[in-house]
Amino acid sequence: MLTGKTVLLGVTGSIAAYKIANLARMLIKRGSDVYVLMTQNAANFINPITFETLTKHKCLIDTFDRNFEYSVEHVALAKKADVVMIAPASANVIGKIANGIADDMLTTTVMACPCKKIVAPAMNHNMFHNPIVQDNIEKLKNYGYEIVEPSNGMLANGDMGDGRMPDEELLMEYIIKEIAYDKDMSGKKVLVTAGATMEAIDPVRYITNHSSGKMGFALARNAVLRGADVTLVMGKCDGEPPAFVKTVKVKSAAEMYNAVLCEADNADIIIKAAAVADYRPKTISLEKIKKNDNNMSIELERTDDILKKLGENKRKGQFICGFSMETENLVENSRKKLVSKNADMIAANNLKKDGAGFGTDTNIITLITSDKEIQLEKMTKDCAAEKIFDFILGR
């Protein structure tokens, strides 16, 4: 994913510096070439040897280091970089960069870098809210630096508040968003539904299905990394939704229906990957439930058909794709759906095949449009999401 990309990590004198060893490892695992620049003070928190061992490059601290075996000068490095991330960024280094000071290897290289710069402030709550620090952060934003908002929680000294640097996984997502993909979906608005809906039987029980939301998450993530503006309407899902997407959380099919219709008009591409429960309880005797009556029956009624409604309201230029789960006659049934729902594409998965459908990390999908039928191999849901958008964009 990051093969051929060069990432510069700038580490400053904060206790959060230890997290960057893991970030460097994660970036290298994804194929990128990583250089670490440290301030002199950062070396009090983590030893440069750690980064040198991980990155196989000299960890650069001193602008005037004359060790020619590893000679890398700041301008050459700045030209090579696809992205720079300063994390953790101390109040001091934020202040220096915002005010044009370049008095060490890190700040000098950052000043020479034409690529995108991402800054993850990490500091004590009071330091972070100091108006001088806030002004400096604003200044960096105005100069096009991207700021990773610190999270709220327990800080290194035990205080509660914001100023805490987010975990490596999120820092990694910022880097991936910047350099992993061409922004071929920039300007597009994408609406994705994910997960399972839940229909309450009573305050405790509900009807649902096995959808994990993984396919919808993969679609939302791929679109956002390609520059789209993504809204994810999510029912019951495993795990956290991808970063950078706007999420709308719902429970029942009716809630999902309303949320989707609210957002649909703005969307250029809509993908319904959620597994909506087809039925919901219509009448139920709470008395019988309380008495543990074995003869209890629940009368069901159909939930609203979200895909059909989207197809009815489809505006010119909008692309609608629905996922369908089939156990037999996959192509025939999907073609019927394509027509009856006025969709542009059905992404069909065969529930009888191993590695396809609910809960798995892989999928086996057939893309069906009015004039095409494309069988994708078994692949990760992330790869399948990429192929789906490639196809929609006509690539």
Ligand SMILES: Cc1cc2nc3c(=O)[nH]c(=O)nc-3n(C[C@H](O)[C@H](O)[C@H](O)COP(=O)(O)O)c2cc1C
């Ligand atoms: C234990 C300890 C933890 C520190 N944590 C932070 C921090 O999280 N953020 C910060 O801005 N400064 C922190 N400091 C203060 C900085 O290290 C100090 O301002 C230093 O001059 C920053 O140098 P640098 O910006 O060149 O790396 C900490 C200092 C100590 C002793």
